[in-house]
Amino acid sequence: MKDHIATLLRTAAKRLQNQQVLPTDLDTRGIKVELSRDKKHGDFAANNALVWAKAAQCPPLKLAQQLCAALPHSELIQSAHIAGPGFINFVCVIGADKHTIQSILTQADKYGHSEEYSDQRVLLESVSSNPTGPLHVGHGRLAAYGDSLANLLATQGYRVQREYYINDDGRQIDILTLSIWICYLKHIFPDVPSLPHAAYHGEYIRVYASMLYEQEAAQYGIDNIDDLYAGIPSDNEGEAADRHLDALIERAQQLLGVDNYTALSQWAVTKILHAIKDDLAVFGVRIDNWFSEKKITHSQEVRRILAKLSERDAIATRAGAQWFVATQYGDEKDRVLIRHNNKPTYFANDTAYHYNKLQRGFDSLINVWGADHHGYVARMRAALRALGFDAQRLKVQLVQLVALYRHGKKIAMSTRKGEFITLRQLIEEVGVDAARFFFVMRRIDQSTEFDLSLAIAQSKDNPVYYIQYAHARICSLYRQLEERSLVWDQQAGLNALAQLEQEEELALSRWLSEYPATLKNAAQQCEPAILVNYLKQLAGLFHSYYNAHSIIVNDSAVRNARLCLVSAVRTIIANGLRLIGVSAPQSM
RNA sequence: GCGCCUGUAGCUCAAUUGGAUAGAGCAACGGCCUUCUAAGCCGUAGGUUGUAGGUUCGAAUCCUACCUGGCGCACCA
Numbered sequence: 021m022k023d024h025i026a027t028l029l030r031t032a033a034k035r036l037q038n039q040q041v042l043p044t045d046l047d048t049r050g051i052k053v054e055l056s057r058d059k060k061h062g063d064f065a066a067n068n069a070l071v072w073a074k075a076a077q078c079p080p081l082k083l084a085q086q087l088c089a090a091l092p093h094s095e096l097i098q099s100a101h102i103a104g105p106g107f108i109n110f111v112c113v114i115g116a117d118k119h120t121i122q123s124i125l126t127q128a129d130k131y132g133h134s135e136e137y138s139d140q141r142v143l144l145e146s147v148s149s150n151p152t153g154p155l156h157v158g159h160g161r162l163a164a165y166g167d168s169l170a171n172l173l174a175t176q177g178y179r180v181q182r183e184y185y186i187n188d189d190g191r192q193i194d195i196l197t198l199s200i201w202i203c204y205l206k207h208i209f210p211d212v213p214s215l216p217h218a219a220y221h222g223e224y225i226r227v228y229a230s231m232l233y234e235q236e237a238a239q240y241g242i243d244n245i246d247d248l249y250a251g252i253p254s255d256n257e258g259e260a261a262d263r264h265l266d267a268l269i270e271r272a273q274q275l276l277g278v279d280n281y282t283a284l285s286q287w288a289v290t291k292i293l294h295a296i297k298d299d300l301a302v303f304g305v306r307i308d309n310w311f312s313e314k315k316i317t318h319s320q321e322v323r324r325i326l327a328k329l330s331e332r333d334a335i336a337t338r339a340g341a342q343w344f345v346a347t348q349y350g351d352e353k354d355r356v357l358i359r360h361n362n363k364p365t366y367f368a369n370d371t372a373y374h375y376n377k378l379q380r381g382f383d384s385l386i387n388v389w390g391a392d393h394h395g396y397v398a399r400m401r402a403a404l405r406a407l408g409f410d411a412q413r414l415k416v417q418l419v420q421l422v423a424l425y426r427h428g429k430k431i432a433m434s435t436r437k438g439e440f441i442t443l444r445q446l447i448e449e450v451g452v453d454a455a456r457f458f459f460v461m462r463r464i465d466q467s468t469e470f471d472l473s474l475a476i477a478q479s480k481d482n483p484v485y486y487i488q489y490a491h492a493r494i495c496s497l498y499r500q501l502e503e504r505s506l507v508w509d510q511q512a513g514l515n516a517l518a519q520l521e522q523e524e525e526l527a528l529s530r531w532l533s534e535y536p537a538t539l540k541n542a543a544q545q546c547e548p549a550i551l552v553n554y555l556k557q558l559a560g561l562f563h564s565y566y567n568a569h570s571i572i573v574n575d576s577a578v579r580n581a582r583l584c585l586v587s588a589v590r591t592i593i594a595n596g597l598r599l600i601g602v603s604a605p606q607s608m
Numbered sequence: 609g610c611g612c613c614u615g616u617a618g619c620u621c622a623a624u625u626g627g628a629u630a631g632a633g634c635a636a637c638g639g640c641c642u643u644c645u646a647a648g649c650c651g652u653a654g655g656u657u658g659u660a661g662g663u664u665c666g667a668a669u670c671c672u673a674c675c676u677g678g679c680g681c682a683c684c685a
Contacts, residue, residue, distance in 0.1 A: 104628045359683040366685050395680040500644045567649040
């Protein structure tokens, strides 16, 4: 319907251009027809007279009159009139948007989808939590957002691959290995000192250590616990903690030997990764490709990147380290790629990883990161630019982390200290539906405070139920129909759509017709929250309708038509919820 | 100190990306179940959109300054 009106306006504009009222070079492609917010303003509104007034050197009201006069006749439009400062408001004939309902019924779960961007391959990287501990609530938001976004993009035709980058190499993994090993040794030597400050302290460390001891009691033992701590610098706050930890890691590698140490390390990472995969599966989050950092570190990719950057004079050697001169590419500081000890930095690996992504033939990359990584965006862009890519091909979606409160007190979410609510705990407490809905119901740049105890207490009031309830109510209507031995004649209903003339029915079908534009908008803006708001509105319109009118009435034509309408509503709710990973129950 | 994000009803958030009289849900108050699911609906009350300027037909939205809160500024990841 919007397109139809836009076409009418375009024709009118062309006529005015021929009459020299509008400049001939005026761009008439960007005509925007909006659904009126207020019924007094008709069904649809266009603001072109206001937008074009300046170019036409003509007062908006006068231009609006001329546009109106030049509009071609349409049997779908009852009237077009001018209001306010120069809006053109359109009133449609009743049933003009009946093709919406028909399309929804025939296209079902494909309704509103488009193939517009089917030539675009997108790599969407999300979560990418280090395999050093279970997923927590913050990761849950990244996962829920990333998964929903991928679904949304797919509705517009994008070929999306969902990837998880596994940081399974480097110091963090060493710390994990050491933490588990020390807890493991406690089973053998009761007097093992407590874990270093800088180690991982989560409960899961002890759990895995016990598991390891049960499975491999002898494999990772040592003769004398003093061998581990002899000559190790003491454990104090600050830098001393890191020195203490690094010395212990080195000692562990000596005592265990390379093979055993590596085996232990791999055992730990594998265990944790399995847990992460399980959590995501339970959460309904799909990952197509698990990309190991080792693919980067065990190949020559970093060296290749370095060579490429050298060719472009983007490398400088300072104080024994190799720097990427990021300042020449829009970053505020230069960045170290190769440390003085000849080890590449995380940034070096990450640059190689992003280069690898683009080499795989993706047109664009989307990274879903926690907002605390925003300082990293400029340097990643700079690196891609230096490697000769258009930095616009990398889009970084920064998701505000969830600040959790319990009983009004902020919970320190520290992976290292092991103080966090895991995603698994959250799911067990509020369920997958509520959790996924909660994570995407707000725009990602909204910082949010969330009292867990409150959310658990109010779980019955979670807004997800409002939408699901609308769906369940509609399903119930069809069960009711059966009980009354009635049959829904869809074709008869479609033929009788013009009889849907109640205010609530018109509002519903108008809102249904907005679904395709909503999907497109949500995908373009990378904001699942837009879809959520749409669904809330749709559910609200339905509940109002349901309370005001009976659907199963005696008049069979009206009944069938109403059943067509609510069936369309049901389909859209189910489709929309599916895109954000929330179920649409048949009954509640 | 520098940079990024944020500020809308008592609370949590919307506002079709610059449109018409800023809207929902909680919380408060008053109504609606003998009838398709009351996890619902209808109504009342609640606002100088952080502050001050600017841009234009028109600003919560864009620009500038200041204020508030969050985050980031490693040879950590």
